Amino acid sequence: MTAIEMLVNRQSTPLLCHPAPKGDDLDAILAAGMRAPDHGALKPWQFTVITCQGLQRLSDIFVEATQVEASNRTDLLQGTNEEQATEAAKLKFKLEKVAKKPFRAPMIIVISTRFVDHKVPKQEQLVTAGCCAHAMQMAAYALNYGAMWRTGGFAYNEVVKKGLEISEDNEIVGFLYIGSPTKETMLKPAKPYTEHVEYWT
């Protein structure tokens, strides 16, 4: 696969299984992340590579975040016994669901910002961290792994940030789920660029 073939054919892989990248492959993926365009050479990013028991730790954090969210909902304490029982059952179901989320892949790389106090605006530093995520997805793809960039509410949740030791003034840019594709996936049709491009000549 040439670089251009890879760029124009990249797509996400939602269903992932073992093996996850390790050794030289993981090094290459992380090194690709470090090559992101970086105004001021600030390296305003942090990668947390999560595998094995780490996935269980992340699952516990997601569960805790969901419990805290539910405990902040005073409306759940009102209503009849029957209504409260229904809410409790819904919460139990939700907790079971969120607990499984990190196990959708054998590896997750959490990409977060490490903002630097600098004349380069935070907005640019955030974009740079996003480029890291993209570069790592591309690198994974080039090495025949699959990856999917996810955020969801947990990327913006203070309990999750705290659990991942990300300070309040930094951001989670994404959870990059990485593994091996479970099956050969059909290439999605290309998105025509004509309506998104203007030419000034």
Ligand SMILES: Cc1cc2nc3c(=O)[nH]c(=O)nc-3n(C[C@H](O)[C@H](O)[C@H](O)COP(=O)(O)O)c2cc1C
């Ligand atoms: C910042 C960001 C956050 C995303 N979060 C989610 C998410 O939480 N759940 C999801 O299904 N897709 C999410 N996506 C989209 C997928 O990564 C993917 O790009 C999309 O499903 C389209 O598939 P494709 O990459 O094969 O074109 C996110 C993408 C970005 C850039």
